[in-house]
Amino acid sequence: MHYIQPMIPLGVPVNAVIKSIGSGRCMLLVEGREVPMNIWELPPKSKPGGELEVTVYNDAKESLKATVLKPFAGLDEFAALKVKTVNDWGAFLEWGLPKDLFLPKREQTRPVHPGEKIVVRVILDHEKKGLIATSKLDSCFNYRPAEINPGDQVDLLIFEEIKIGFGVVVSGRYRGMIYKNEIFQDIETGQHLKGTVKKIREDGRIDCSLNPVGFNAAMEAAKETILTALEEQRGFLPLHDKSSPEDIASALNMSKKNFKKASGILFREGKISIEDQGIRRKKLFPRERRG
Secondary structure (H helix, E strand, O other): OOOOOOOOOOOEEEEEEEEEEOOOOEEEEEEOOEEEHHHHHOOOOOOOEEEEEEEEEEOOEEEEEEEEEOOOOOOEEEEEEHHHHHHHOOOEEOOOOOOOOOEHHHHHOOOOOOOEEEEEEEOOOOOOOEEEEEEEOOHHOOOOOOOOOOEEEEEEEEEEEOOOOEEEEEEEOEEEEEEEEHOOOOOOOOEEEEEEEEEEEEOOOEEEEOOOOHHHHHHHHHHHHHHHHHHHOOEEEOOOOOOOOHHHHHHHHHHHHHHHHHHHHHHOOOOEEEEOOOOOOOOHHHHHHOO
């Protein structure tokens, strides 16, 4: 039996050397230690002495195995993973490797069910002998976001919904929030989005927005959205000052306030006309056309 040693990196890409190729499996050298791998995973014409990139994971409690497959998330990474099966001890999650990732019951914030997607972080178990998942994320974040500044564009992963908004993983490291009164589109837990940093709070948490920060940036984005929608709808949108906020949000993913401001700017720029039943795109001369 091949015992896991802490000095072998788990759940991350590592270089390996092919030591031997036998019947049904091959043996690799990873960090100077032997690790087995299924022979069918070897690239064509592989020979002993050849090198390849693999991921090492715990195949059983006290054994390890290598694979050329890439997990959906590596050690210390966040991901939205699908629950495959559940038993009395925990749940097993699909993560792209032959052996499912175990989410112990003690690492769950609530009971999970087969088929649902949950956001977890891949961590080492308490014995540091294998990889497991945790959905208890509070202690997994970096609360000193020195590399993030207001106005930065960031990657977001929605991990929870609460009364005032959605908790997000910011840039794969930090904890953030998007407030519901600033959301004008359907979002759900496990969804990946692009966002903008609004504010970094004293506790290290980050307030984010799905819209550009700052009046000029927000208006330029709103104007572009309206013009694109007009092009897609043959030059007319049945939206106006008396339209409901819900109708505007459904059609354009923006607030009524921003719609009124942006359409007013477009009217003054001579790009649209405002009618009783909506707004209409004016015909552009060639030199006025957008690039």
